[in-house]
Amino acid sequence: MSDDADVAAWLSGRLPQEWFETAPSVSVDREEIVVVGRLAAPEEPEGGAGAPRRAEAGRIARFREETRPARMRIADEAEALFGRKVAWGARCGQAEELFTNLATPVMTRLRQPQRQVLDTLVEAGVARTRSEALAWCVRLVGQHQQDWIQQLRDALVDVERAREAGPAA
Template identity: 55%
Template sequence: MITNEALERVRGWFSGRLPQDWQTEPADISIDRDEIVVTLHLPDVEPGQTEAETEGARAGRASAFREDTREQRIAIAREAQHRYERTVSWGVRIGEHEELYTHLASPTMTRLRQPQRQVLDTLVDAGVARSRADALAWCVRLVAQHEDDWLAELREAMTHVADVRTKGPTA
């Protein structure tokens, strides 16, 4: 569990380390045990004549930013990875367009009884997912999408517990 203090330290470090011209507002930083994801907010494009044109321009700007900043992002990521012992991944948000560059997809082992496996197999058989692993990932995304407020409240409560633990006596 990542404490609020640890998250604030990481956000502060990136805030001081990222070039100001890369963003129109502070970067979004999310952290788990394996990865730090830095999502930068870039200036939006001029609206096109159609939504498809605007979306294409946003995707083009995201691609150009990725190529133009590659070396500098790699250098920053190496520093952060050494400092925080986590992989650093990057993403951008331009208007309604959000794009994550190379990021982790960590394998997760789980034991499921037959009723749960049947749910996954139904999703595979229906063409919703290519495999049980994809079906399980689909289920997790669905829960996160529909239970976002509840999950946010649970994460906040866990953070408070972690903060209290750090203030307790040491062994």
């Protein structure tokens, strides 16, 4: 079973059922587990065009505050079990917010043409630093190549299954 499936299975038994409308999405990498659940939408508020968004943001803020001690206990248990930090998030209507997730430094070596791209983004004010510019580039690729990235992830799952089915060392 993959890390994602192990963690999701454990969380399905551990999280209070009343927290989320459906099972939360769980993503796992080497450093972090991110748990994002869908909250029930608030009643349609009266007001201008921005009222529903403000009500959704308020629902997320309330969830964050009211569940903080329980989320911290569950995160401590998960960190002990899985050896990764746990971040939380919530979706409500069109609003989504992640709470205190990691920003992990990543070492990379870039040649001058790649550094010049980052420096151009900094000079243009798109980013404040090369690090921020690189993060911007990664987000952009993730948005525009989402289908291709998902195909790669699916292929990696198949590779892992083949390894597990192979001969024992």
